[in-house]
Amino acid sequence: MVLSSAPPSTLGAHSLLVFLVQVAVLLGVALVLGRLAVRIGVPAVVGELSSGVLLGPSLLGTFAPVFDEPAQLHLLDAVGQIGVLLLVGFTGMHLDLGLARRQGRAAAWVGAGGLLVPLGLGVAAGFLLPATMLGPEAERPVFALFMGVAVCVSAIPVIAKVLLEMNLLHRDIGQLTITSAAVDDVVGWSLLAVVSGMAAASGLTAGHVAWTVGALVLVVLLAVVAGRPVTRGALRLAERSGDPGVTVAVVVLLVIAFAAGTHALELEPVLGAFMCGLVISSVGGVAREPMSVVRTFVMGVLAPLFFATAGLRMDLTALRHPAVLGTALAVLLVAVVGKFTGAYAGARLARLSHWQGLALGAGLNARGVIGVIVALVGLRLEVLTTEAYTVVVLVSVVTSLMAPPTLRYAARRIAVTDEERERERAFGGVQALSRVESR
Numbered sequence: 001m002v003l004s005s006a007p008p009s010t011l012g013a014h015s016l017l018v019f020l021v022q023v024a025v026l027l028g029v030a031l032v033l034g035r036l037a038v039r040i041g042v043p044a045v046v047g048e049l050s051s052g053v054l055l056g057p058s059l060l061g062t063f064a065p066v067f068d069e070p071a072q073l074h075l076l077d078a079v080g081q082i083g084v085l086l087l088v089g090f091t092g093m094h095l096d097l098g099l100a101r102r103q104g105r106a107a108a109w110v111g112a113g114g115l116l117v118p119l120g121l122g123v124a125a126g127f128l129l130p131a132t133m134l135g136p137e138a139e140r141p142v143f144a145l146f147m148g149v150a151v152c153v154s155a156i157p158v159i160a161k162v163l164l165e166m167n168l169l170h171r172d173i174g175q176l177t178i179t180s181a182a183v184d185d186v187v188g189w190s191l192l193a194v195v196s197g198m199a200a201a202s203g204l205t206a207g208h209v210a211w212t213v214g215a216l217v218l219v220v221l222l223a224v225v226a227g228r229p230v231t232r233g234a235l236r237l238a239e240r241s242g243d244p245g246v247t248v249a250v251v252v253l254l255v256i257a258f259a260a261g262t263h264a265l266e267l268e269p270v271l272g273a274f275m276c277g278l279v280i281s282s283v284g285g286v287a288r289e290p291m292s293v294v295r296t297f298v299m300g301v302l303a304p305l306f307f308a309t310a311g312l313r314m315d316l317t318a319l320r321h322p323a324v325l326g327t328a329l330a331v332l333l334v335a336v337v338g339k340f341t342g343a344y345a346g347a348r349l350a351r352l353s354h355w356q357g358l359a360l361g362a363g364l365n366a367r368g369v370i371g372v373i374v375a376l377v378g379l380r381l382e383v384l385t386t387e388a389y390t391v392v393v394l395v396s397v398v399t400s401l402m403a404p405p406t407l408r409y410a411a412r413r414i415a416v417t418d419e420e421r422e423r424e425r426a427f428g429g430v431q432a433l434s435r436v437e438s439r
Contacts, residue, residue: 019075022067023305026076026312029055030304043158043400045369048304049393052311059316067312076309082256083302084373085273089255090295091156091185092277106176106350111183113346114364115152118338119191122148125334130323133391135382138199145195146383150375150392151335153188154181155368155400162366162404168411173356177363180343184364189274190216192374193267199381200266215265223275227258231276232283248294251280268377303369310372310393313379318387328391335395336402339365355413362406371396 029051037047054060055067067073126144134143159181168174197212231254238250255276262272318324340361347357375392378384384392 015072015075018069018072022072022076023079026051026055026067026308027301027305030308031300034304041404043368044304045158045307045372046397046400048307049311049314049372049397051304052308053314053316054311055308056312057315057317073309073312076305076312079302080306080309081269083298083306085255085259085269086252086294086298087303087306087369088270088373089251089258089273089277089280090298092274093280106347106352107179107183109350110176110180110343110346110352110360110364111187113341113349114154114180114339114343114360115184115187117342117345118335119148119152121334121338122151122331125151125331129327129330129388132323133327133385133388135378135384135388137382138384142195142198143383145191146199146378147331147392149188149191149195150371150378151331151338151367151395152184152191153367153370153374154184154339154364155366155370155396156181156185158366158368158400158403159363162363162407166404166408166411168407171411171414171416173359173411173414176356177360180346180360181364185274185370186278188370189268189271192377193219193262193271196268196377196381197266199378199383212267215267216271219262219265219267219271219275222261223258223279227275227279228283231279235280235283244293248291251291252294254280270373270377307369307372310376313376313386314390314393315386316390318390324387324391327387328394331391332395332398335367335399336365339399353414355410359407359410359414362403362410365406366400366403367396368400369396371399 030048033047033051033054034044035047037050038044067076123144126147127140129143129147134140138146156178159177163174163177193216194212197215234250234254235247238247241247255273258272258276258279259269260272262275263269319328340358343361343364344357347360348354352360372393375384375389375396378392379386379389
């Protein structure tokens with residue numbers, strides 16, 4: 001007796017055509033607006049998000065809903081997920097862990113202040129925001145914790161780009177800003193993993209918290225005990241092949257595998273991607289040349305497509321309602337004041353000057369890409385409504401726009417030391433850190 005089974009379903013011709021047209025339109029508009037944003041001096045992510053806003057329900061989507069079919073949007077999400085995992089992995093690869101150790105005390109104070117104060121204010125705000133901001137599956141404590149994480153993160157890629165363009169990356173304040181942001185990012189991704197685990201478990205109970213924290217500890221242990229030697233061995237074998245394509249494939253494979261591992265433990269895939277980047281950085285990193293092609297592809301194609309898709313989910317028409325607009329202003333105030341106050345207090349406790357404290361608060365305030373990723377996680381887990389998602393993304397964009405002028409104002413009042421001048425000559429201006437992407 002021969003058993004027959006139905007052949008697996010495939011993507012229909014019409015769905016494929018719609019998908020290809022959507023990708024072409026989204027990527028084209030994202031590239032144009034992203035380059036325009038760079039020309040006027042703001043991060044490319046602002047223009048790329050704006051492309052989704054332009055084509056989504058906020059503007060053109062009201063008249064011609066081209067991107068409103070859920071199944072098609074899931075296809076775009078799948079492509080974007082690969083891009084965001086590689087983007088987060090590259091962020092981890094660019095962290096200088098040695099620098100973090102050298103600047104330990106000051107970075108710890110600034111990082112702790114810049115993390116804990118906005119986290120506490122964000123959690124408090126989460127308990128006070130209107131119930132209409134809560135997603136259908138969210139409990140108030142989980143929602144509050146999520147809002148705390150959303151306002152306490154910093155975006156290393158945006159901060160690095162701002163410091164690079166202002167010729168501050170070689171200075172002590174620039175190095176300390178990046179290191180403090182690294183502290184915030186490591187803890188922030190861990191907190192996101194914990195909170196998302198609680199959301200996925202549909203409740204804040206002792207058992208769920210214990211499982212999530214235990215899974216996080218397990219991930220760290222596995223990364224140190226097994227991840228480092230496996231990663232080191234895989235990279236060495238790839239380099240011995242003499243084919244740059246093999247190195248690229250191994251790095252991408254490692255990032256995806258780490259992401260799959262954390263997701264299997266009911267943690268966020270982006271945490272695994274970030275941990276993979278840290279592991280690669282700790283074992284000596286990857287030669288710049290083999291990764292330049294894939295990095296260019298991710299930054300030039302996959303990341304703009306991801307942010308454009310994220311923009312599609314924003315609905316700025318919701319800001320017409322006083323409650324939503326009031327919530328947006330309140331969360332923005334909490335995010336800005338919390339980060340400024342925390343970073344400044346940490347700087348003063350580390351015995352830094354008044355202007356150094358203000359510069360650190362200004363630099364760490366940029367949330368950029370990281371804030372958008374956190375918002376998308378909240379929307380996917382149904383912790384946030386579309387209105388709350390729009391609010392969190394707006395805060396990420398506005399704080400990224402605020403960072404350059406406020407940082408420039410404070411940095412001009414910090415004297416340049418002889419050691420910084422020597423470091424600038426050793427770095428060759430910006431050459432030593434030109435590997436940091438301009439996102």
